[in-house]
Amino acid sequence: MRNPPELVDERERRAIQDALASGRQRDRLLEILLDVRDAKGGIGISKSGLMFLAEQLRLYPAEVYEVATTYPSTKFVSPTPAVEKAATDLDSEWRVAPAKSASFFGGLVDGSNGSTPPRSLADYRESGGYEILHILKSDPTAADDLMQKVAALNLKGRAGAGFPVARKWKQAKRSAGTPVVVVNGNEGELGVFKDRFILENEPHAIIEAALVVAHVTGADHVFIYLQDEYKFAQSIFAKAVAETMQAGLAETVTLDLRRSGGAYICGEETTLIASLEGRAGRPTERPPYPSEMGYKGRPTIVHNVETFFRLRRAWGAQSDVEIPVSRLLDPNTSLFSVTGRVRNPGPKLMSNLLRLVDLLDLAGGLSRGVELGGMVVGGSCGTLISAVDCERPLPDLVQNGLTLGTGGVFVFSSKDDRRAIAFEMAAFAARESCGKCGPCRIGSKKAMETLVSNGPLDTVLIDELSTVMAEASLCGLGRNAGRFLKTLPSYFGDPQP
Amino acid sequence: MSGTKRETGFTFTIDGVEVKAYAGMTIMEAADEAGVYIPRLCDHEGLRHQGSCRVCTVKAGGRSVSACTQPAAPGQAVENETARLNKMRRDLVEMLFHEGNHLCPICEASGNCELQAMAYRLDMTEATRFPYLEPCRALDASHPDIALDTNRCISCGRCIRASQDVDGKGIFGYVGRGIHRRVAVNGENLADTDAEVSDHAISKEVCPVGCIIRKRVGFVTPIGEREFDKGLIGHEIEEKRK
Numbered sequence: 001m002r003n004p005p006e007l008v009d010e011r012e013r014r015a016i017q018d019a020l021a022s023g024r025q026r027d028r029l030l031e032i033l034l035d036v037r038d039a040k041g042g043i044g045i046s047k048s049g050l051m052f053l054a055e056q057l058r059l060y061p062a063e064v065y066e067v068a069t070t071y072p073s074t075k076f077v078s079p080t081p082a083v084e085k086a087a088t089d090l091d092s093e094w095r096v097a098p099a100k101s102a103s104f105f106g107g108l109v110d111g112s113n114g115s116t117p118p119r120s121l122a123d124y125r126e127s128g129g130y131e132i133l134h135i136l137k138s139d140p141t142a143a144d145d146l147m148q149k150v151a152a153l154n155l156k157g158r159a160g161a162g163f164p165v166a167r168k169w170k171q172a173k174r175s176a177g178t179p180v181v182v183v184n185g186n187e188g189e190l191g192v193f194k195d196r197f198i199l200e201n202e203p204h205a206i207i208e209a210a211l212v213v214a215h216v217t218g219a220d221h222v223f224i225y226l227q228d229e230y231k232f233a234q235s236i237f238a239k240a241v242a243e244t245m246q247a248g249l250a251e252t253v254t255l256d257l258r259r260s261g262g263a264y265i266c267g268e269e270t271t272l273i274a275s276l277e278g279r280a281g282r283p284t285e286r287p288p289y290p291s292e293m294g295y296k297g298r299p300t301i302v303h304n305v306e307t308f309f310r311l312r313r314a315w316g317a318q319s320d321v322e323i324p325v326s327r328l329l330d331p332n333t334s335l336f337s338v339t340g341r342v343r344n345p346g347p348k349l350m351s352n353l354l355r356l357v358d359l360l361d362l363a364g365g366l367s368r369g370v371e372l373g374g375m376v377v378g379g380s381c382g383t384l385i386s387a388v389d390c391e392r393p394l395p396d397l398v399q400n401g402l403t404l405g406t407g408g409v410f411v412f413s414s415k416d417d418r419r420a421i422a423f424e425m426a427a428f429a430a431r432e433s434c435g436k437c438g439p440c441r442i443g444s445k446k447a448m449e450t451l452v453s454n455g456p457l458d459t460v461l462i463d464e465l466s467t468v469m470a471e472a473s474l475c476g477l478g479r480n481a482g483r484f485l486k487t488l489p490s491y492f493g494d495p496q497p
Numbered sequence: 498m499s500g501t502k503r504e505t506g507f508t509f510t511i512d513g514v515e516v517k518a519y520a521g522m523t524i525m526e527a528a529d530e531a532g533v534y535i536p537r538l539c540d541h542e543g544l545r546h547q548g549s550c551r552v553c554t555v556k557a558g559g560r561s562v563s564a565c566t567q568p569a570a571p572g573q574a575v576e577n578e579t580a581r582l583n584k585m586r587r588d589l590v591e592m593l594f595h596e597g598n599h600l601c602p603i604c605e606a607s608g609n610c611e612l613q614a615m616a617y618r619l620d621m622t623e624a625t626r627f628p629y630l631e632p633c634r635a636l637d638a639s640h641p642d643i644a645l646d647t648n649r650c651i652s653c654g655r656c657i658r659a660s661q662d663v664d665g666k667g668i669f670g671y672v673g674r675g676i677h678r679r680v681a682v683n684g685e686n687l688a689d690t691d692a693e694v695s696d697h698a699i700s701k702e703v704c705p706v707g708c709i710i711r712k713r714v715g716f717v718t719p720i721g722e723r724e725f726d727k728g729l730i731g732h733e734i735e736e737k738r739k
Contacts, residue, residue: 060667060670060683061683061684062667062668062669062670062672062681062682062683063667063670065670065672065681066670066671066672069672069673069674070671070673070674072674263674280671281674284548285546285548285563285566285567287567287568430675430676431675432675433674433675433676434674434675434678435652435673435674435675435676435677435678436549436678437548437549437550437551438549438550438551438552438589438592438593438596438651438652439551439589439592441596441652441675441676441678442592442593442595442596442630442676443592444675445630445675445676446592446595446627446628449628461626461627464588465588467585467588468585468588468589468592471554471561471585472551472554472561472585472589473551474548474549474551474563
């Protein structure tokens with residue numbers, strides 16, 4: 001920079017220096033930006049502050065700028081050059097989208113979900129919690145036995161892809177370097193808040209499971225990566241982590257609480273790892289797989305919150321009528337996030353052998369005066385299920401290709417505009433696209449524009465876009481958005497063959 | 498991969514043609530050596546692979562992967578020049594045309610432009626069917642020897658990698674997310690940076706389109722005698738097989 005940098009506001013300079021006091025490593029860059037934001041009362045770092053920070057961290061301003069602009073949670077507002085302002089009509093639809101989402105997929109985003117307070121460490125230990133760690137430490141064969149048990153139970157990841165848990169562990173153990181364990185608590189799917197329900201109720205179940213995985217795989221570092229908006233869960237975990245360390249339960253392992261970059265893509269493993277390293281929030285191509293080479297080149301085991309919770313079955317954790325969420329230890333129980341035209345939206349535990357209409361009972365029934373139009377199951381890349389099919393047993397639907405995904409269920413009425421619902425889903429992909437690869441960056445924008453226009457739907461264009469996105473996108477976000485577009489005709493009343 | 502030890506060779510096929518590879522090679526690296534051209538825009542010799550334009554998407558083991566990042570595997574059957582893949586690549590290239598402002602007839606890169614050349618190779622012979630986004634983007638002529646016309650940028654990031662990894666400068670970087678993701682310079686404008694016309698990042702071969710412009714040399718080579726006037730993009734690689 002040849003021009004003298006603009007002066008940083010004194011208050012902001014102090015906020016930056018305070019944030020730097022807890023560590024000046026590059027990998028803390030996102031945390032630093034979030035600390036500055038919080039110190040400024042929710043307002044993101046200024047441009048001059050960013051220049052000052054770059055100088056302090058000895059990074060190119062462009063590098064810091066890149067990181068600040070890829071994570072929405074930094075609240076950094078990039079000053080728009082005058083010439084670009086003329087292009088804002090390009091953006092008009094983007095502004096509509098979030099307002100619309102609130103009405104459709106409105107659910108529980110902030111504050112407490114009204115559940116009982118989280119189980120304390122004392123209560124958790126009383127019912128046998130953390131005993132497995134003692135067993136693992138005293139019996140040298142226990143780790144291998146546990147790994148075999150996990151493989152035998154065929155426990156799978158619960159973030160959507162269903163990758164076998166034991167296989168990730170084996171890959172990590174085989175690879176060079178000390179492994180790292182990551183609790184992925186960045187659920188950001190449209191209208192999904194199931195992990196939040198677990199986090200706010202049973203923090204010690206998650207910490208215990210993460211420490212077990214660390215022990216079995218030889219990891220010395222556990223990151224607990226929580227969605228930036230989940231302030232309540234963050235405070236619960238800050239306390240629970242401190243208690244765990246005080247009780248001497250994590251002597252050989254560092255427990256590290258981190259906040260996410262506020263984007264859906266941050267839940268994608270390679271992007272999550274990039275944010276832990278203080279790099280821009282974008283996925284990278286695999287291989288290498290994170291379980292072989294992830295955080296700082298070390299093998300990195302990432303599981304989502306529900307996966308950790310369900311793991312406890314492998315060491316005999318039992319469900320307890322007093323603790324509703326513990327029903328998840330039963331593989332036939334699913335945790336659904338119910339939103340839309342129901343009286344009592346929220347997280348609902350239900351046997352996945354029942355019917356979708358049974359979820360309505362758990363959600364207090366349909367809203368007043370509403371006739372069921374159908375449900376969208378599986379979040380932003382979800383499947384539209386007609387009112388008639390909601391009466392069929394779930395296993396039937398699954399056999400016919402329905403994937404429950406992250407268990408998002410959006411209930412709509414017979415009067416809701418299906419095109420508007422489809423628009424919401426397409427808009428989600430466009431809003432959440434990181435912009436790295438062309439098919440997702442341009443395709444999602446194009447799909448959204450096509451749906452927002454009033455004319456008849458250009459089905460040929462939609463079909464071409466969906467093929468490009470589903471097959472050529474770099475990561476699951478664009479690929480799934482493309483698969484959703486393929487199902488679009490079903491959103492317009494024509495029964496899908 | 499000239500530095501790789503070559504004792505662990507193996508073969509795989511691309512569209513039925515047997516190709517030799519060595520451990521650690523990507524599908525594209527092996528294909529290039531064997532004289533099989535796989536279309537690409539963001540990948541460039543000597544720069545680290547990024548896998549973002551997706552034009553090099555091939556089918557390997559039933560999966561769609563980017564050939565520039567996917568390691569070659571022994572015995573694998575890779576599909577490259579199929580009608581389906583080329584259609585998808587053409588759609589991808591059309592989408593890039595539609596994202597920016599690419600007015601070939603008035604662009605000094607015409608004939609040397611990889612985007613234009615790729616469109617010809619993939620038979621994109623008429624205006625794109627996708628409606629244009631027509632963004633309004635900045636022109637930066639602040640630097641005495643270099644100009645940037647970001648209307649023509651396709652966000653391939655070759656200049657970013659060249660500047661960071663080859664020049665050791667970091668003059669360019671990405672900013673923003675989604676459709677707003679752009680290549681930007683490390684300062685208010687290019688004159689504010691340490692950019693020099695002798696940088697690798699500024700050289701003719703790094704920017705595939707007409708975004709990075711070296712002043713006063715644009716029309717030194719007349720139209721008709723330019724790089725892709727001599728043959729389709731990729732012909733030099735394909736000629737290795739003949």
